[in-house]
Amino acid sequence: MTQAYTHQLRVRWAEVDAQGVVFNPNYLLYADVAGTEYFRHLGRDGLTVPDFLELYVVDAHISFKSPARYDDLIDCAIEPVRLGTSSFQLRFTITRAGELLTEITLTYVRAVDGQSTPLSDAFRALVAL
Numbered sequence: 637m638t639q640a641y642t643h644q645l646r647v648r649w650a651e652v653d654a655q656g657v658v659f660n661p662n663y664l665l666y667a668d669v670a671g672t673e674y675f676r677h678l679g680r681d682g683l684t685v686p687d688f689l690e691l692y693v694v695d696a697h698i699s700f701k702s703p704a705r706y707d708d709l710i711d712c713a714i715e716p717v718r719l720g721t722s723s724f725q726l727r728f729t730i731t732r733a734g735e736l737l738t739e740i741t742l743t744y745v746r747a748v749d750g751q752s753t754p755l756s757d758a759f760r761a762l763v764a765l
Contacts, residue, residue: 640715641677643670647708657703664696667728667740670712674726678762687746687759694723695743701736708732716763717741722752724763 645666653659680688704710711731718725728740746753 640713641674642711642713643673644709644711645669647704647706647710649706652706657705660698660700663698663700663730663738663740666710666712666730667726667742670714670728671726671742674714675762680762685756685758685762687756690746690748690753691744692747693742694745695741697741699739701738702732704730704732704737710737719755719760719763722746722754724755 647658651658651662651665675688709732713729713731715727715729716724717727723743723745725741725743728738728742729736730738730740746755746759
C-alpha cells in the first residue's frame with residue numbers, strides 16, 4: 637500500500653494577492669509541485685514509467701478553509717484515494733503548523749491520442765492502495 641507523503645513549501649511574494657493571502661489558483665500549483673515530489677519520493681521521476689507522460693487532470697475540487705500568507709511554511713500531504721482502470725485520484729491536504737488551510741482532490745486519467753487508456757501494471761503497482 638502506498639503511504640501518504642508530505643512536501644513542505646514556503647509561500648513566495650509572487651503567490652499572494654493584494655489582500656496579502658495566497659491567490660487561489662496557486663493552491664493548484666502547490667498540488668502540482670507536491671504531486672511531482674510524491675512520485676519522486678516513490679522512486680519515479682516521471683520518465684521511467686510511460687504513463688507519466690500520458691496523465692491529464694480531468695477534475696479538480698478545492699475547499700478553502702483558511703488563507704496562507706507570504707512567507708508561511710506550509711505542508712502539503714499527498715495521499716492516493718482511488719485507483720481505477722484508467723484513472724486515479726490524489727488528495728492534497730495543505731496545512732500550516734497543523735492548521736488546515738486547503739483540501740484538494742485531483743482526478744487524473746491516462747489518455748493516448750485523446751482516448752482513455754488503462755493504467756500500466758507498473759503504474760498501478762506504484763500507486764497501489
